[in-house]
Amino acid sequence: MGTTHIIDGKQTAADFRKNLAEEIKRASLSPGLAVILVGDNPASLIYAKNKQKAAQEVGVMVEVHHLAALASERMIMDLIDELNKRPDIHGILLQLPVPMHLNPQNLIERIDPIKDVDGLHPVNVGKMTSGLPAMIPCTPLGCMYLIKQVVPSLVGKHAVVVGRSALVGRPLAHLLLQEDCTVTQAHSKTTHLADVCRQADILVAAAGVPHLIGADAVKKGAVVIDVGINRQENGKITGDVDFDAVQDIASFITPVPGGVGPMTIAMLLFNTLKAARNQMKTGLDMMLYKE
Numbered sequence: 163m164g165t166t167h168i169i170d171g172k173q174t175a176a177d178f179r180k181n182l183a184e185e186i187k188r189a190s191l192s193p194g195l196a197v198i199l200v201g202d203n204p205a206s207l208i209y210a211k212n213k214q215k216a217a218q219e220v221g222v223m224v225e226v227h228h229l230a231a232l233a234s235e236r237m238i239m240d241l242i243d244e245l246n247k248r249p250d251i252h253g254i255l256l257q258l259p260v261p262m263h264l265n266p267q268n269l270i271e272r273i274d275p276i277k278d279v280d281g282l283h284p285v286n287v288g289k290m291t292s293g294l295p296a297m298i299p300c301t302p303l304g305c306m307y308l309i310k311q312v313v314p315s316l317v318g319k320h321a322v323v324v325g326r327s328a329l330v331g332r333p334l335a336h337l338l339l340q341e342d343c344t345v346t347q348a349h350s351k352t353t354h355l356a357d358v359c360r361q362a363d364i365l366v367a368a369a370g371v372p373h374l375i376g377a378d379a380v381k382k383g384a385v386v387i388d389v390g391i392n393r394q395e396n397g398k399i400t401g402d403v404d405f406d407a408v409q410d411i412a413s414f415i416t417p418v419p420g421g422v423g424p425m426t427i428a429m430l431l432f433n434t435l436k437a438a439r440n441q442m443k444t445g446l447d448m449m450l451y452k453e
């Protein structure tokens with residue numbers, strides 16, 4: 163048994179949702195979230211269901227708009243236009259990926275930025291990278307929350323983020339930079355990945371490659387956040403980090419499952435509440451991120 167502490171994302175997310183539920187009740191709010199699901203991707207169906215369940219528990223009203231796999235861009239845009247106008251819907255989430263015939267960027271850009279709870283609209287991306295108040299993507303927001311639980315001051319820490327997607331790696335690197343970390347962004351073209359990762363005080367793996375991060379890539383005492391969700395042949399889920407190999411080296415590590423995943427949903431609910439507050443022009447009591 164090593165000295166590594168496991169960061170319990172499941173419990174942290176449950177505590178966070180409890181606080182959200184209390185705030186929603188105290189302020190007599192009824193935030194509304196619309197999830198647009200196109201087609202029958204089995205993982206997306208599960209995610210949509212999980213979001214619905216978690217939302218109902220905290221008092222967020224959810225509508226899932228499940229469209230056929232062959233739904234046209236026009237049809238989805240009309241739905242987005244309608245949801246943009248509805249005062250009872252404060253957040254709109256397009257479940258990704260969408261079927262091949264659709265251009266996800268066109269659809270994301272149709273969502274009113276004030277209702278863009280995934281933080282993927284270029285207006286929100288631009289604001290966030292400029293350090294302005296914005297809707298911040300849920301998974302990076304969840305990672306930051308977990309990191310801050312165990313590293314109270316990030317100033318001067320070296321963070322290495324493996325992955326540069328618009329959904330996870332890129333926004334996370336910006337958030338770490340805003341906390342005065344020294345940030346290195348690694349990606350599929352990075353050479354000597356293990357050497358780069360071994361520099362990290364905080365190492366985030368978001369590549370979607372099972373066990374990409376082994377013992378040779380982790381500095382003694384590093385905090386390791388594993389974003390990866392990879393389904394193995396036996397049906398089990400595994401992360402991007404070789405958990406067993408890294409156990410005795412890291413100071414803190416998130417498990418998969420039960421790490422970042424539950425936080426992503428909690429942050430979606432947080433963003434929905436934040437969007438509702440923004441649309442009602444009242445302040446959010448539960449501040450999570452400086453703005």
Ligand code: NAD
Binds near residue numbers: 329330348351352355
């Ligand atoms: P993506 O495929 O869009 O991006 C992957 C990134 O990893 C790319 O930037 C690529 O350059 C980099 N990469 C790929 N292979 C690499 C390698 N061998 N070495 C270094 N970098 C490499 O994926 P994504 O949407 O960013 O998701 C990443 C992972 O996180 C996936 O496993 C996904 O399922 C998971 N994910 C989890 C959550 C959650 O809530 N826990 C949310 C979103 C994504």
